Amino acid sequence: MSKTKVLLLGATGETGASILEGLARDGSFDISIAVRPASADKPAVRALADRGFSILSIDLSKKVNASVLTPFDTVISSIGPESQQSQLNFARAAKAAGVTRFVPCGFITVCPPGGIMALRDAKEEVYNLIFKLHLPYTIIDTGFWHQISFPPLPSGKLDEFHFLGENKLYGDGNAPNLLTDLRDIGPFVARIIRDPRTLNKKVFTWSDELSQNEIYALAEKLSGESIDKKPFALEEIEAVITKAKQAVDADPTNIGLQMGLWSQEYNMSKYYREDNTRKVALYLGYLDAKELYPDFKPITFEEYFKEILEGKGNRPYAGRF
């Protein structure tokens, strides 16, 4: 059987790198990598070319010729949160090229559209174009990563692994949250994109569904340290979000301000609205990747936490943020 021809956009990002490794290890895909013209000469891209991946330079700021995507069966997009709209020309070209599965850049927490998370709504705009085009698709959401879901320890022992390190306790701390190890996104995606059951469906990946209280208890038990949790009330996060929105409105091209807003909206959705749960995912029509692939054993949060306690692991976005 010939290999499925996959084009991956965003292979040098955190999620994209996981996808690339997952597809490469799987062995059943012929993988090409799409990059922006401005990125074609970056060391990270040259390193991928050196590993033998075909590199396609595509300018998504204008109409993309269908012929560019004609060779591919499956197209996967995993790009920066600030670049979601660049997928619109990508999706149009995929439709014109007859791509049989388009995986837009999902890969976030489960959350309904309509003003809860600006980042979600930017993605939904792309999804709506996909639906208008009748373009075959699979939307994959991954919950929150283990790598950004653990608290700092008083000893400072885990500081080197922290990208989002804080010891706030949002609400009562009991909201369950879907979690996936960043390294498992790729293996999940490899299974999902060759599965006919996931065509024209939304799928969520997860290893655990844990509350902050459960995470704190586990962290204290495994580390032997006592963590000082800082309660954060609904009114406080509402005030923070209002302020963050005002800052974005006053300076709409400032990506740093947008990221500040997005991170607070994640917290609102995860901890107060309780959107990022298995129950809500099923309610919203997602398929459960753990049910689809019972053979695959994702890395649990506890396994991940033990690794970093032993000093193993990498901080996400190392060298970038």
Place this chain on the structure above:
Amino acid sequence: MSKTKVLLLGATGETGASILEGLARDGSFDISIAVRPASADKPAVRALADRGFSILSIDLSKKVNASVLTPFDTVISSIGPESQQSQLNFARAAKAAGVTRFVPCGFITVCPPGGIMALRDAKEEVYNLIFKLHLPYTIIDTGFWHQISFPPLPSGKLDEFHFLGENKLYGDGNAPNLLTDLRDIGPFVARIIRDPRTLNKKVFTWSDELSQNEIYALAEKLSGESIDKKPFALEEIEAVITKAKQAVDADPTNIGLQMGLWSQEYNMSKYYREDNTRKVALYLGYLDAKELYPDFKPITFEEYFKEILEGKGNRPYAGRF
């Protein structure tokens, strides 16, 4: 087993009346009817009270007390196209009351959101609120009715049955369209709302999927008359829609102008985009009511057309438009 307590909003409309008859004939529902305070004394509402239905007067222009909806298991909304936003307070109250199935006012053709049909987008705004509330729901779309899908005959024989009577041929006339007899909406809804498989799902009903060419051929064969079809090109409908949008923008509270726009957007979606098809419905994640209820034999378009050729039937919206 006690009967499911259903509250129906919009029972005096065309779709609502079909739903009411379907639920009443089914026998497994305890049916109440919600009306606006301004409608409570209308003859049509008094006639329903005389038949023994409980009538609830609810003002949807303001917050609705949860206690009003607490007695009901299932709430169904079937209201005029111009009143979609009045469902927002209704949905919020349903959530607060713990209603276990909310059926918002769908009951139109299959079509993706995002600027194709203003009427669809008004409904999607309600759906998005439902999703944000995590309110249990079933969305039911019914394609286009037999009753408004047949052409006029040169003899004028069918004129009394015409609400939308025209002999245009949109595009090449080959776009397939999902059709449901207006009278079958109720029996379909009765089955759908007691079916656990349809909870938190979209469902489409249909008897036939027919193109204009198939409908014209059938009408000519059964009537023995020759119909003069008037070709209507994509550019023509685009121009008509542009003009209709300008008219609505200039006079946004004029319902007549909105209806003019909606009817052309139906045509664009049905005949040029080919959205109202089984294929697109399945692509968009709808369940097929004919597959769910193989025991139910919906009235086919041919059966309906034979009836009106024999002079049997009622014009939709008789006495109203």
